Amino acid sequence: MEFRVTLTTNPKKKLESADELLPNKECLDDHENIDVTTELLKVSPFSTPKGLLAYLRSVLMVKNFDDEDKKYIMVSSPRILKFELLVLDFAS
Numbered sequence: 001m002e003f004r005v006t007l008t009t010n011p012k013k014k015l016e017s018a019d020e021l022l023p024n025k026e027c028l029d030d031h032e033n034i035d036v037t038t039e040l041l042k043v044s045p046f047s048t049p050k051g052l053l054a055y056l057r058s059v060l061m062v063k064n065f066d067d068e069d070k071k072y073i074m075v076s077s078p079r080i081l082k083f084e085l086l087v088l089d090f091a092s
Contacts, residue, residue: 001045004028004038005055014063018090021059049091053078056087 005021015021023038030037043049057075061083065073069080078084 001043002040003043004034004040007037007039009059009063011062015060015090018056021056021090052091053087056090057083060086060090 004023006023006027009015009020027037028034039055041049041051041055043052054075057073061070061073061075064086065083067080067082069082072079073083078087
C-alpha cells in the first residue's frame with residue numbers, strides 16, 4: 001500500500017489526529033510540485049512500516065512530545081517508551 005503525507009505542518013500547533021498529516025485535494029492535484037510538498041510512504045502487510053514510523057517520529061517529536069527525555073529521541077529507531085506509544089497511537 002502506498003500513500004502520501006505532507007512534509008510541512010504548522011510548527012506552533014499540536015497535532016490532534018493523524019488526518020492532519022494527509023495532503024488535501026489541492027496539494028494532491030498540484031502534480032508539478034507533489035514531490036516537493038509530500039512524501040510517498042509504502043507500507044507492506046505483516047511488516048513493520050519503518051518509513052511511516054520514522055516520519056511520525058520526526059513530526060511528533062517537535063509538536064506533541066514535551067518531556068525531559070525528548071533529547072534521547074531518534075527518528076530512525078525507538079528509544080523512549082512514552083514517545084513510541086504516542087507514535088503507535090498516531091500510526092493506528
